[in-house]
Amino acid sequence: MSDLNVTHDPARRSWIASANEPGADFPIQNLPLGVFERDGAAHAGVAIGDHAVDLAALRDSALLVSGSDAWLACDAACDDTLNRLMSMPPRYASALRAALSDLLRSDAPQRAVVQEHAGALLPRIDTLTMRLPCDVGDFTDFLTSLHHTERHGRYKGLADPLPPAFKSLPIAYHGRASSLRVSGGEVRRPNGQYRSADGRIAFGPAPALDFELELAAWIGVGNALAQPIAIDDAHGHIFGYSLLNDWSAKSIQWFEQVLGPFLGKSFHTSVSPWIVTSEALAPFRKAPVARAPSDPPLMAHLHGALDQREGGLHLELFAHLSTEKLGASGAGAVQITHTHLDNLYWTFAQMVAHHTSNGCNLRTGDLLGSGTISGADDAARACLTELTNAGRDPLRLPGGETRIELEDGDEIVLRARASKPGAVSIGFGECRGRIAPALALAPCPAEVTA
Amino acid sequence: MSDLNVTHDPARRSWIASANEPGADFPIQNLPLGVFERDGAAHAGVAIGDHAVDLAALRDSALLVSGSDAWLACDAACDDTLNRLMSMPPRYASALRAALSDLLRSDAPQRAVVQEHAGALLPRIDTLTMRLPCDVGDFTDFLTSLHHTERHGRYKGLADPLPPAFKSLPIAYHGRASSLRVSGGEVRRPNGQYRSADGRIAFGPAPALDFELELAAWIGVGNALAQPIAIDDAHGHIFGYSLLNDWSAKSIQWFEQVLGPFLGKSFHTSVSPWIVTSEALAPFRKAPVARAPSDPPLMAHLHGALDQREGGLHLELFAHLSTEKLGASGAGAVQITHTHLDNLYWTFAQMVAHHTSNGCNLRTGDLLGSGTISGADDAARACLTELTNAGRDPLRLPGGETRIELEDGDEIVLRARASKPGAVSIGFGECRGRIAPALALAPCPAEVTA
Numbered sequence: 001m002s003d004l005n006v007t008h009d010p011a012r013r014s015w016i017a018s019a020n021e022p023g024a025d026f027p028i029q030n031l032p033l034g035v036f037e038r039d040g041a042a043h044a045g046v047a048i049g050d051h052a053v054d055l056a057a058l059r060d061s062a063l064l065v066s067g068s069d070a071w072l073a074c075d076a077a078c079d080d081t082l083n084r085l086m087s088m089p090p091r092y093a094s095a096l097r098a099a100l101s102d103l104l105r106s107d108a109p110q111r112a113v114v115q116e117h118a119g120a121l122l123p124r125i126d127t128l129t130m131r132l133p134c135d136v137g138d139f140t141d142f143l144t145s146l147h148h149t150e151r152h153g154r155y156k157g158l159a160d161p162l163p164p165a166f167k168s169l170p171i172a173y174h175g176r177a178s179s180l181r182v183s184g185g186e187v188r189r190p191n192g193q194y195r196s197a198d199g200r201i202a203f204g205p206a207p208a209l210d211f212e213l214e215l216a217a218w219i220g221v222g223n224a225l226a227q228p229i230a231i232d233d234a235h236g237h238i239f240g241y242s243l244l245n246d247w248s249a250k251s252i253q254w255f256e257q258v259l260g261p262f263l264g265k266s267f268h269t270s271v272s273p274w275i276v277t278s279e280a281l282a283p284f285r286k287a288p289v290a291r292a293p294s295d296p297p298l299m300a301h302l303h304g305a306l307d308q309r310e311g312g313l314h315l316e317l318f319a320h321l322s323t324e325k326l327g328a329s330g331a332g333a334v335q336i337t338h339t340h341l342d343n344l345y346w347t348f349a350q351m352v353a354h355h356t357s358n359g360c361n362l363r364t365g366d367l368l369g370s371g372t373i374s375g376a377d378d379a380a381r382a383c384l385t386e387l388t389n390a391g392r393d394p395l396r397l398p399g400g401e402t403r404i405e406l407e408d409g410d411e412i413v414l415r416a417r418a419s420k421p422g423a424v425s426i427g428f429g430e431c432r433g434r435i436a437p438a439l440a441l442a443p444c445p446a447e448v449t450a
Numbered sequence: 451m452s453d454l455n456v457t458h459d460p461a462r463r464s465w466i467a468s469a470n471e472p473g474a475d476f477p478i479q480n481l482p483l484g485v486f487e488r489d490g491a492a493h494a495g496v497a498i499g500d501h502a503v504d505l506a507a508l509r510d511s512a513l514l515v516s517g518s519d520a521w522l523a524c525d526a527a528c529d530d531t532l533n534r535l536m537s538m539p540p541r542y543a544s545a546l547r548a549a550l551s552d553l554l555r556s557d558a559p560q561r562a563v564v565q566e567h568a569g570a571l572l573p574r575i576d577t578l579t580m581r582l583p584c585d586v587g588d589f590t591d592f593l594t595s596l597h598h599t600e601r602h603g604r605y606k607g608l609a610d611p612l613p614p615a616f617k618s619l620p621i622a623y624h625g626r627a628s629s630l631r632v633s634g635g636e637v638r639r640p641n642g643q644y645r646s647a648d649g650r651i652a653f654g655p656a657p658a659l660d661f662e663l664e665l666a667a668w669i670g671v672g673n674a675l676a677q678p679i680a681i682d683d684a685h686g687h688i689f690g691y692s693l694l695n696d697w698s699a700k701s702i703q704w705f706e707q708v709l710g711p712f713l714g715k716s717f718h719t720s721v722s723p724w725i726v727t728s729e730a731l732a733p734f735r736k737a738p739v740a741r742a743p744s745d746p747p748l749m750a751h752l753h754g755a756l757d758q759r760e761g762g763l764h765l766e767l768f769a770h771l772s773t774e775k776l777g778a779s780g781a782g783a784v785q786i787t788h789t790h791l792d793n794l795y796w797t798f799a800q801m802v803a804h805h806t807s808n809g810c811n812l813r814t815g816d817l818l819g820s821g822t823i824s825g826a827d828d829a830a831r832a833c834l835t836e837l838t839n840a841g842r843d844p845l846r847l848p849g850g851e852t853r854i855e856l857e858d859g860d861e862i863v864l865r866a867r868a869s870k871p872g873a874v875s876i877g878f879g880e881c882r883g884r885i886a887p888a889l890a891l892a893p894c895p896a897e898v899t900a
Binding site: 166176177188191201203225255262264354 | 588613614616626627656702812
C-alpha cells in the first residue's frame with residue numbers, strides 16, 4: 001500500500017475504453033468493490049469503467065491461480081455480502097486488486113480470454129441492480145465539521161454555538177442500521193410528530209426534510225470488546241469508503257431530540273454502492289488541516305504521528321438537486337454543494353480511536369459516517385438547512401423555483417472525487433435518492449382519549 | 451394465547467421437582483427460551499426448574515412428530531441463535547411450548563422416555579455457558595419512566611425537569627448492538643474523557659459508573675421499511691422479554707452528550723439469557739396506569755383499545771448489589787431496588803408503534819430497552835445516581851461501606867417476577883455483572899502537540 005504500488009501507476013490504462021475516459025469514476029487505478037443481483041443471486045463485483053467484473057464468474061474461471069491469495073479473496077467475496085473478504089487481513093484484498101489490475105491493463109496477456117467470456121465476466125454496470133455491499137452490524141454517525149456545527153448552533157441562537165466537547169473529541173451518536181439502503185429508488189417521506197407553526201404538536205407528513213452530504217468509512221478487521229484500537233493502527237481497520245446521505249426530517253428531530261436523533265433520521269439512510277478501498281485512496285492521503293494551532297492540544301489517544309501526516313484525503317464532494325420541474329424542462333440537476341474533506345475537524349482514524357477508546361468493539365462491515373461535510377464557503381454548505389440559512393434565504397433554482405426544504409419528487413445525487421497532480425483521479429459513483437410522498441395516515445378513530 | 455391456554459393452567463406441575471418449588475423462576479408455566487454452549491456448539495434450550503431442555507437433542511429424538519408445527523419450531527431453533535424461530539408466525543413457538551408443557555407435566559405419558567435420555571435432553575442449567583439468544587440487528591433504548599426522567603432533570607437544575615416531548619412520545623435513542631453481552635462475566639470499566647472536579651478535561655478510568663435496571667423486549671416478526679406497525683398489532687411483534695442492565699459511565703456521558711449517549715454506554719450492556727415469551731406472560735397482562743387523566747391525550751397512532759386494556763404487566767423488578775467486602779464477609783448481596791413495571795409511562799406496544807411510525811423497520815431479534823424503571827418511592831429508584839440523590843446521600847451498606855458509584859469488584863444482579871393471584875408466578879432468571887478494573891493506559895508519548 002504505497003504510492004509505488006503498480007496498481008496506482010498513472011501510466012497504466014485498461015483495455016476497457018470507458019475506464020480511460022477523462023473524468024471516469026472507475027479507472028483501472030480505482031477498482032472499487034460492490035455487490036449486485038444477477039439471475040436472482042447476489043454477486044460481488046469490481047467496477048472498471050462502465051463495467052463490473054463478476055467475482056463469482058472470475059473465481060470459477062481459470063484466470064486466477066486456485067489457492068492463491070487473490071483467488072482466496074475472490075472466493076471470500078462470493079457470499080451475499082463482502083463481510084468475509086473485509087474481515088480478512090488486508091493482503092488478500094490487495095492481492096485481488098493486483099490480479100484484477102493485471103487482467104484489465106491494456107497489455108494484459110489474458111485479455112483475449114477475458115473478452116471471450118465477457119458476457120459472464122463483465123456485465124455493464126447500468127444493467128445491474130446494486131445492493132448494500134455489507135451486512136452492517138452498527139452504523140455510527142459523527143459530527144465532525146466545525147462549520148456545520150457552528151452554523152446550527154447559531155440558528156438555535158446559542159451564545160456559544162460550538163458544544164464544549166467539540167474540540168476534545170469527535171462527537172457521535174449511534175445511527176439506525178436497519179434502514180440503511182443502497183443508492184437509488186425512493187426515499188419515503190416519514191410521518192412523525194413535530195411542533196407546527198402555531199405551536200401545537202402535530203402528527204403527519206414531516207416538513208423540513210433535508211439531505212446531508214457525508215463520507216462513510218467501512219470497517220474491515222474489527223476489534224474485541226475492551227480492546228481499543230490505537231490511533232496509528234486505526235487506518236488499517238478501515239477497508240474503504242462510500243458516500244452517505246443522512247436524510248433528515250428536521251421537524252421531527254427538533255421535537256424528539258432529548259437523547260439524540262431518532263425518528264428524524266431512522267426512516268432511510270442512503271449509501272453509494274461501491275466501496276472505494278483505502279488502498280485505492282492511498283495516493284490521495286494528506287495531512288489534516290482543520291485543527292488550528294490555537295486549538296486545545298490533542299489527547300494522547302487521539303494523536304498519532306502517522307495520522308497527523310496523512311489522516312486526510314485530497315477529496316472533493318458534491319451535491320446535486322433535481323426537481324420534477326427541472327427534470328421535465330430538460331434542465332436536469334443543479335449542483336448545490338461543492339465541499340472538501342479538509343472541512344472535517346477530525347480524521348477517520350481519530351473517529352475509530354475515539355469510538356473504541358472505551359472498549360467498544362467495531363465489527364467488520366460497521367459503517368462510520370463523517371457527519372455533514374460543510375465548509376466555511378457558502379458553496380460548501382452541505383445540507384439545505386445551511387444552504388438556506390435555516391430557511392431565511394430560499395435556494396433559487398433555474399426556472400424560478402425556490403427551495404427551503406425538500407419537496408416530494410425532488411432528487412439528490414451525491415458525488416465525490418479524489419484528485420492530486422501526478423495521480424489518476426478516481427470517483428465514488430453516485431448516491432442517489434428521490435423523495436416519495438408520505439404514506440397516507442390511517443383514518444383517525446372517532447374517539448381518542450387518554 | 452389466552453388465559454385458558456392449558457400451558458398456563460396453575461394446576462399443572464412438572465415431574466422435574468425443582469420446577470415446582472415455591473418461587474422457582476422456571477415452573478412449567480414459564481418455559482423461557484435461551485441459547486447455550488455444549489460440546490463447543492450453540493444449542494437452543496428451554497428452561498424448566500434447574501434444567502434446560504436441549505432442543506437439538508429434542509429434535510433428533512422421536513418425542514416430537516416430525517413435520518408438526520412443534521417439530522418445525524424446534525428445528526428452527528437449532529441454528530446458532532433463535533432468530534429463525536422468532537421470525538416465524540407465533541403459532542410455531544406456541545406449538546413447541548404446548549408440546550414441551552405436555553412432555554414435562556407430572557402425568558406426561560412420555561416421561562420415562564425423556565428420563566431415559568435425560569443426559570442428552572436435560573442438562574442442568576448450572577453446567578451451561580449461556581450465550582446471547584439472538585443476533586441483535588439494532589438495539590434501541592427508551593426513556594419511559596417519568597420518575598427517572600424528572601429526578602435527572604432536577605439533578606441538572608432544570609426549571610422544568612421533564613423534556614417537552616416526554617408525554618407526547620416515548621423518547622428513545624439508538625444504542626450499540628455490538629457490545630451487548632449475555633449476563634455474567636466481567637464488565638470492564640471504560641476509559642474515557644470526562645470533566646474532572648477541578649474543571650479540566652481528563653482521560654482515564656471513568657468515575658461515576660452506574661447500573662440501570664431495565665426490561666427489554668425482543669422483536670419477533672419485523673416490519674418492512676416504510677410500513678409502520680399499528681398500535682394494536684404491536685404486541686404481536688414482541689416475541690418476549692429479558693432483563694437488561696444499561697451500564698452507564700455517567701462521567702463520560704455528561705461530557706460527550708450532544709447527540710445523545712455514546713461512549714458512556716457503549717462499552718458493555720448486559721442482558722439476561724432467557725427470553726420469557728409474551729405467551730408465558732399473557733396471564734399477567736394488565737392495564738397501564740402511569741398516565742394521569744390530566745395528561746395530554748394520546749395521539750391516534752399511540753392509542754390502542756387493546757393496549758389500553760392490557761399493555762402493562764404485573765411485574766416486579768429488583769436490583770441487588772454485592773461488594774468484595776460483603777462477599778468476603780459472607781453477608782452476600784443487598785437488595786437496593788424494588789420497582790414495578792407500572793412505573794413506565796409508555797407501554798412496549800407504544801414503543802413499537804412510535805418506533806415504526808416514521809417507517810423505520812424493526813427486524814427479528816431487535817432489542818428495545820424500557821429505560822431505567824424508577825418509581826416514585828425511594829425503594830423504587832433503579833440506578834445509583836437516583837439511589838444516592840446524585841451523590842448527595844451515599845448508599846449505606848451492611849458493615850459500614852458506602853457507595854455513590856460502582857467500584858471495581860462490585861457486582862449487580864437484576865431479577866424480575868411476574869405474579870398475580872390465581873396464576874403461578876414466573877421469574878426471569880438473573881442479569882449479572884461484576885465491574886473489572888479499567889485497562890491500563892498506554893504510556894503517554896513524550897511529546898504531544900496539536
